[in-house]
Amino acid sequence: MSLDTVKHATGTPDTEQPWAELGLKQDEYSRIREILGRRPTGAELAMYSVMWSEHCSYKSSKVHLRQFGEKAPENDAMLVGIGENAGVVDVGQGYAVTFKVESHNHPSYIEPYQGAATGVGGIVRDILAMGARPVAVVDPLRFGAADHPDTRRVLPGVVAGIGGYGNCLGLPNIGGEVVFDPCYQGNPLVNAGCIGVMKHEDIHLAQASGPGNKVILYGARTGGDGIGGVSVLASETFDSTGPAKRPAVQVGDPFQEKLLIECTLEIFREKLVAGIQDLGGAGLSCATSELASAGSGGMHIDLDTVPLRDATLSPEEILMSESQERMCAIVEPGKVGRFLEICEKWDVIATVIGEVTEGERLEIFWHGEQIVDVPPRTVAHEGPVYERPYARPEWQDALQADDAGALPRPRDAAELRAQVLRLISSPNQASKAWITDQYDRFVQGNTVLAQPEDAGMVRIDEETNLGVAMATDGNGRYAKLDPYAGAQLALAEAYRNVAASGARPLAVSDCLNFGSPEDPGVMWQFAEATRGLADACLHLGTPVTGGNVSLYNQTGETAIHPTPVVAVLGVIDDVNRRTPIGFAEEGQLLYLLGETKEEFGGSAWSQVVHDHLGGLPPAVDLDREKLLAEILISASRDGMIDAAHDLSDGGLVQAVVESALRGGYGARLVVPDGLSAFTFLFSESAGRAVVAVPRSEELRFTDMCGARGLPATRIGVVDGDALEVQGEFTIPLAEARTAHEGTIPALLA
Template sequence: MTLDTVKHASSTPDVEQPWAELGLKREEYDRVREILGRRPTGAELAMYSVMWSEHCSYKSSKVHLKQFSEKAPESDALLVGIGEQAGVVDVGEGYAVTFKVESHNHPSYVEPYQGAATGIGGIVRDIIAMGARPVAVMDPLRFGAPDHPDTRRVLPGVVAGIGGYGNCLGLPNIGGEVVFDSCYQGNPLVNALCVGVMRHEDIHLAKASGAGNKVVLYGARTGGDGIGGASILASESFDSDKPSKRPAVQVGDPFQEKLLIECTLEVFRENLVVGIQDLGAAGLSCATSELASNGSGGMRVELDTVPLRDSTLSPEEILMSESQERMCAVVEPGKVDRFLAICEKWDVIATVIGEVTDGERLEIFWHGEQIVDVPPRTVAHEGPVYERPYARPQWQDALQADDANALPRPKDDAELREQVVRLVGSPNQASKKWITEQYDRYVLGNTVLAQPEDSGMIRISEETGLGVAIATDGNGRYAKLDPYAGAQLALAESYRNVAATGAKPLAVTDCLNFGSPEDPAAMWQFAEACRGLADGCRTLGTPVTGGNVSLYNQTGDVAIHPTPVVGVLGVIDDVARRTPMAFAEEGQLLYLLGETREELGGSAWSQVVHDHLGGLPPQVDLERERLLAEILIAASRDGMIDAAHDLSDGGLVQAVTESCLKGGKGARLIVPDGLEPFVFLFSESAGRAVVAVPRSEELRFTDMCGARGLPATRIGVVDGDAVEVQGRFTIPLAELREVHEATIPALLA
């Protein structure tokens, strides 16, 4: 076949091209021709198709995502915000922390192990590209029905992939979530978060500046795995009957990535890099076009110099390949030899594949023939922008009217006890030890808190004890009932989880998992969630630093629950003063902070006991959340509380049970006057936490709560070896532990 050069494309305008097969719409293909003034070459068509995909261009979500910038609160801590590979915040003492969450949903359904493993690998490279050393990962996960046979295929593979890759990198996995719901049956959510640490002066950005500077591709060889992988898989409704929409999933090599990390950090230390970009979705198409468009000139690339694993790959395939463990750096000519020497030291393949030019074009050549000549911004940043139609679905009113508060409640204390045991042993509330024990949570020696604590916590400075806490949360059931409130509840829970450990929340990253943007109902859910999250971040003073949008999460025309996953990062000046969740000392007084209302819409109780979803989610009061956080942080700092646990899924009884099991101590609870025992135990009202207060600190603690106007109700004491609700029932910890820990292993046996 004759190579499709720029010259040939200019002289053959009527050649039929496979734009539809590559995921482009007719009007998008016409726009490419308009930009170029001719038809695209095959290589150009490949580049535009992957870079204008939903996953890479955010073409359906941009109009809503801009709220995160427009409504962003003032923040002295924010150093790098939306638009770079990951956000960066100042945490004090000259340290900066970068963190980000992304999705690898569809690849993880096709090939669970590699899909999840390369999700970890990709997010880690985003972090090292900012100049930081990765210090921890997290994994918010959603799977289908726990008893479905395919869940037994997907879940163990995903967990093995996350553990296999992260453990080999030597990165602790300090948190995340595991949620089961039949809505995720054909479309699991595998979100991955990484956090890294650097000094302020070590921040690096993705740009190619300085004519004559060299473009160096380094890392693994380029292969046929993942050609159009995430970029196309994540941009199309998932349909098992269309294998053509299931490109090869990327294959990861964590040992190569470990070498890449150390190599990259060393070239940073020696100040050898002008700009840098990891190769993730869209591979070289993304790296070259983004580096060029973010810089001050153009770029010329000799594509035939790219090291290959498969010599039969065409230029188009090389540009689209999403092979893992690769990065692209811009290096001054006088520093290239030293750069290559460091790569050789770490056994990392490195090749000069081009240079920065003083023009305004991205030009790519193949054995001397020009196959790409494009304005790089049109590839990387000026793709189509759609204002998709959206409308509140007709079924929303009926869903909200189906009030969970009206469901039948326990008839007597015996049934109340039975429902507590059922809740604690249900798949979503049960212990996830089977999963988390496959992850190394303490490698590197700086993990202070890890699952099942409210937040993961990492020590940054051994000298001062400075640390950061990170939590991720998201409740798709709440968001299905009200996506605006659901997004704010996800934010509030992550914020509360960070504060419960004693850390001050600083900033947000998000992974927005939704159905097809071509469905007005799914697009309404997305628009409402973005509005809710942007408004919430403004109120709480926590800017969104970046994140990911994952659309087309549906099988056929059945979408997942809208699932905005929100990660919050906070700072603590001394990790020795962190607050754990365990009730560990007999005689500690238990206080419920916040107000309990009859709020059961979307609750764990309604799901476990009645398999019901309806009504309204809990009310959101972000000013109350802020006040609660201030109390929790001050009480932790001043030694007024020994333990704290936020109240969320499962309500008070779930939180108390988890804290009792973690500490090996029981609790005697007293139902407050005027509160129905059932509501006391199962309500999921937001803005609440349960704390264990030493008797010596009770007066000081309650005075602080009273002075600041936060309701604080004494509800019991740490005592014995059972959870007892006085006058109602007693459940031995041994019974609770057995049902709590047996569920997941039994499901996966």
């Protein structure tokens, strides 16, 4: 078949093209023809199809995501916001931190190991492209029912992929979550986050300015893996028959990525690049169009110079390939020699594939023939924008009316004890050590907190002990009951987790996982969740710096629960002042901060004991969250508390069991006046934490809480080797540990 050049396309307007097979709609194809004034070439069609996909263009979500900019709180720490590879914030002492969370959901269902591994690789390159050294990763995960055979297929592969890739890179995995729910059966959520550190002056942006500057592709050779991969795969629902007819999932090489990281950081140190972009979703189509669009606008590429693993690849396949471990740099002519020397030193293939031009067109050639001639902004930044219809689902009222508070409660102390053991051994509340022990959490030697702590924390300056913390949270059950409140509760929990560690919450990244945007009910969930998150970020003063939207997470007509995952980054002046969750010493006094109410909608208790989802989620009080955070941070800094644990899924009893098992000391609890033992133990009211206070600090701590107006109730003492709720029951720590730690290995062994 002859090459489909621009000249050929101009002269053959009626040639049929596979636009529908590439995921484009009829009106989108018509618009491409209108932009170009002719039919697109095959290469142009390939570029538009991947760049206008849901995953790359955000065409269904853009109208709602604008709120994150419109409602952004004033924040002096923000250095780079939404629109770049990742957001960047000032954390003091001349340091900047960049962080982001993204999804690799659909590829991880098809090929769990490589899907998860390349998810880690992609987010690490996003961070690297900002000019930062990656220092830690996190991984929020969602799987189907824990005892389902397909979970046993998907979960071990995903965990091995995350551990295998991250461990080979030498990056500590410091946080994340693992949640099981039947709604994720055909659509596991594999979200990956990364934190990077740099000095302010080292920030790099993705833009190609300076006519005559060279375009250099460096890293791995381009292969046939991932052609149309995440960009198209994440823009369609799965059919009910499972993972058939799928584009190839990308294949990762962590050793190649490690070389790429060190090579790139040396290139940065010598200030050899004018602009840089990683190659992830949409591959070269994305890198060339985004760099040109954000720069002066003109670029000439000789596609036949791209180093290939497979010499049979067509130009269209080269442009669409999502082969991993590749970067694209814009380099001044006088610096090209040194750039190539450094790449050769690190055994990284580097090739000049083009240059920045005076014009306003992205022009791509294949053996001297022009196959692409497009305005780059129309590919990268001016794709379709849909205001999709949305409507509150008809079933929402009935769901909320089905109040979890009306469910049968334990009839006596023996049943209460049995339900506590049932809760802490349930897959979602059980220890995830079987999973997290496969990750290296302490490589590089700067990890100071990691799972199962409330937040992961790393030291970023070994002399001053400046550090950053990150927590990710998202409760799909809450969001199903009320998407607006559910998104705010996700933010509130991550914010609270960071504060409980002693760090000051600073900024937010998010990964918004939802079903098909073509379903008005799903779009209503998305609209409500983004509105809720934007409003809450404004109230808490934590701007959204960037993130990801993952749509079409459904099989047939069955969508996942709306699952906005929120990552909060915090800063701590001295990591030696951090607060762990574990009870560290007998005799410490236990205080419950915040108010406990009859709130069981979407709770772990209602799920574990009654397999029930209904009612309303816990009420959100953002002012209380801010106050609680301020108290936790001050108490940590001033040495008033030795342990702190936020209260969320599973309520007080879950938190106390985790803190007791973590520290190795038991606790004696007294039910406060006005509360039943059941409500005291299982309520999931927000804005709460349990803290362990040294007796010498009790007066100072309670005076601070009283002066600030935060309810602080003494509920017991760290003591012995059992969990005792006075007047109710006693559970030896050994029995609690067996229940808590045995579930996941038994399910997945």
